Amino acid sequence: MMPESAPLIEISNLDHWFGDGDQRKQVLRSINLTVQPGEITILLGPSGSGKTTLLTMVGGLRSAQDGSLRIFNEELRKTSTTNLMKLRRKVGFIFQAHNLMPYLNAQQNVRLGLEVVPEWLDRGQAAMNERCNEVLRQVGLGERIEYYPAKLSGGQKQRVAIARALAGSPQLLLADEPTAALDKESGRDVVDLFRNLARDNKTAIVMVTHDNKILDIADRIVKLEQGSLVE
Amino acid sequence: MKLFKRTPIAWLQLSHRPLRLAAALAGVGFANVLVFFQLGLSGGLYDSQKRPIQQFNGSLAVIPRRYTNFGEPAGFPRSRLLQVLGFQGVRGVSPLRLGKLQWLNPDTRESTQALVMGVDPSNPALRLPELTAQRSSLQLQGGVLFDKASKDSAGPVRSRLEQGQAFSTELNGQRTSVNGLFQLGLTFAADINLITSTSNFQGLFPERDPDEIQIGVVQLEPGADASDVQSRLNQVLGPSLQVLSVDELQLREVEHWKRNTSFGLIFGLGVLVGFSVGGIVVYQILFSEVGEHISEYATMKAMGYSDRFVVSIIIQESVILASLAFLPSLIVSALLYRVLMQATGLLVVMSFSRAALVFTMTLLLCSGSGWLATSKLRQLDPADVF
Numbered sequence: 001m002m003p004e005s006a007p008l009i010e011i012s013n014l015d016h017w018f019g020d021g022d023q024r025k026q027v028l029r030s031i032n033l034t035v036q037p038g039e040i041t042i043l044l045g046p047s048g049s050g051k052t053t054l055l056t057m058v059g060g061l062r063s064a065q066d067g068s069l070r071i072f073n074e075e076l077r078k079t080s081t082t083n084l085m086k087l088r089r090k091v092g093f094i095f096q097a098h099n100l101m102p103y104l105n106a107q108q109n110v111r112l113g114l115e116v117v118p119e120w121l122d123r124g125q126a127a128m129n130e131r132c133n134e135v136l137r138q139v140g141l142g143e144r145i146e147y148y149p150a151k152l153s154g155g156q157k158q159r160v161a162i163a164r165a166l167a168g169s170p171q172l173l174l175a176d177e178p179t180a181a182l183d184k185e186s187g188r189d190v191v192d193l194f195r196n197l198a199r200d201n202k203t204a205i206v207m208v209t210h211d212n213k214i215l216d217i218a219d220r221i222v223k224l225e226q227g228s229l230v231e
Numbered sequence: 232m233k234l235f236k237r238t239p240i241a242w243l244q245l246s247h248r249p250l251r252l253a254a255a256l257a258g259v260g261f262a263n264v265l266v267f268f269q270l271g272l273s274g275g276l277y278d279s280q281k282r283p284i285q286q287f288n289g290s291l292a293v294i295p296r297r298y299t300n301f302g303e304p305a306g307f308p309r310s311r312l313l314q315v316l317g318f319q320g321v322r323g324v325s326p327l328r329l330g331k332l333q334w335l336n337p338d339t340r341e342s343t344q345a346l347v348m349g350v351d352p353s354n355p356a357l358r359l360p361e362l363t364a365q366r367s368s369l370q371l372q373g374g375v376l377f378d379k380a381s382k383d384s385a386g387p388v389r390s391r392l393e394q395g396q397a398f399s400t401e402l403n404g405q406r407t408s409v410n411g412l413f414q415l416g417l418t419f420a421a422d423i424n425l426i427t428s429t430s431n432f433q434g435l436f437p438e439r440d441p442d443e444i445q446i447g448v449v450q451l452e453p454g455a456d457a458s459d460v461q462s463r464l465n466q467v468l469g470p471s472l473q474v475l476s477v478d479e480l481q482l483r484e485v486e487h488w489k490r491n492t493s494f495g496l497i498f499g500l501g502v503l504v505g506f507s508v509g510g511i512v513v514y515q516i517l518f519s520e521v522g523e524h525i526s527e528y529a530t531m532k533a534m535g536y537s538d539r540f541v542v543s544i545i546i547q548e549s550v551i552l553a554s555l556a557f558l559p560s561l562i563v564s565a566l567l568y569r570v571l572m573q574a575t576g577l578l579v580v581m582s583f584s585r586a587a588l589v590f591t592m593t594l595l596l597c598s599g600s601g602w603l604a605t606s607k608l609r610q611l612d613p614a615d616v617f
Binding site for chain 1: 238244529614
């Protein structure tokens with residue numbers, strides 16, 4: 001850990017509710033969490049414990065209601081939706097569902113992850129294609145670059161989605177069950193990729209998983225229970 | 232130039248399913264053809280009404296104040312027209328007599344309405360070349376000239392005459408022979424056009440005062456100022472008559488049909504229906520496109536794509552559909568116009584302004600539909616993808 005660098009995620013006394021009035025239900029209670037660049041954090045907890053909600057908030061998909069939530073040194077509480085949108089461009093997301101565009105091939109799907117970053121767009125098509133192919137090779141899909149999602153297996157689709165999240169070398173990577181659809185071997189490959197990204201690129205990774213086989217890559221494991229964090 | 236670096240998502244999405252794309256294009260194209268059909272028919276209807284007036288042998292026309300349209304004109308005494316002679320700038324006048332009769336098809340014994348135009352053979356009010364060429368036939372007692380564009384219900388007049396045979400029939404109960412052909416084109420006034428001499432006209436309409444005419448065509452001296460002569464004539468002739476330029480009379484004819492018939496409304500509704508069909512087709516296609524890919528769009532939003540970007544994909548698709556469908560529908564419509572022109576005898580032609588109008592309208596309508604189809608996208612919460 002590097003004490004001189006600012007933390008990438010700083011959460012203090014974060015509360016969150018769903019619904020209004022009588023229906024109002026608290027899903028997060030007094031969360032405090034700090035994640036440094038290059039740190040891998042695994043988030044555990046039973047379903048309904050608020051893991052996904054926390055992940056969406058850290059990723060700027062929901063604005064914070066109460067308390068403080070900072071990523072990239074910016075306060076997300078009461079920030080504008082435009083600002084949230086811009087912050088999200090610096091975040092790599094891996095969702096439980098791969099959500100690939102069926103009408104785009106693997107390379108084009110990964111390119112969507114690059115084109116949203118203005119600096120990448122400026123570098124032009126050739127540079128972006130090269131980068132996409134590189135990441136696809138890293139996830140073991142070098143031979144499937146022009147395949148459409150319909151021709152890929154579930155695990156291969158998930159790996160395209162991972163490549164899409166990694167293509168822009170994000171400083172923050174958020175993953176919801178990234179290895180659930182993968183076999184043991186490719187699951188391990190993906191985990192290695194994460195580890196390299198954290199080490200070489202100083203990417204902070206927050207991951208929700210039930211996969212006991214990959215717990216060993218975590219620098220820290222935190223557990224959510226009924227909306228509260230227990231380390 | 233960022234546009235060209237981007238993956239052409241809209242096009243890739245449309246072309247990924249070629250059958251659906253073809254169906255969408257067929258739908259939009261069909262709607263365009265429908266609109267062209269309506270516009271062609273209404274334009275042809277109105278333009279065709281001008282045809283006899285376009286053939287006036289002069290630049291001004293004297294008509295009675297009560298004049299409504301070419302097919303049902305009121306009359307006025309010929310002597311009033313002769314007043315115009317000797318006026319400064321006026322070179323001559325030609326009276327035109329108009330009336331409608333029932334024409335009997337001798338083969339089927341069915342009758343059809345005919346518009347009879349009576350002209351002075353030595354000074355015809357119409358500029359048709361066939362009138363000068365067939366002046367002697369025109370003068371024959373009890374005969375008429377027959378418009379080649381008349382409806383087939385008149386009988387095989389044209390083919391008989393072109394084979395050198397005679398054709399005769401009954402007009403208003405009188406034996407009449409067709410002594411020649413001319414080409415003018417039908418109006419909505421009647422299904423048959425006939426031209427005959429003044430004396431034959433009087434024979435066909437014995438109840439009419441021989442001095443009554445319907446329109447006076449005025450020829451001007453070379454170099455005379457038409458609008459100056461027109462306003463002076465209007466002052467002199469008094470309130471019962473009015474003098475119009477031939478162009479004004481044509482416009483008035485078109486205005487009459489637009490105002491006093493429901494054709495404009497009917498065809499206008501047809502155009503509306505056509506555009507609606509196009510709009511609905513595009514809306515349906517894009518709405519289901521959005522619905523099917525909603526989680527992918529949410530993913531794009533989550534990745535940091537703006538609402539505007541995601542919505543613009545759908546708008547681009549609507550513009551692509553409108554543009555791709557246009558050219559084929561233009562070609563089909565031009566062919567359809569030919570068929571229409573042959574079938575109806577109306578002046579139905581494709582004009583650049585009409586094509587541009589339809590293209591602009593389709594473009595606007597399709598993008599409007601595209602915008603409506605994106606309502607789900609605009610409300611979409613990217614947090615829902617998790």
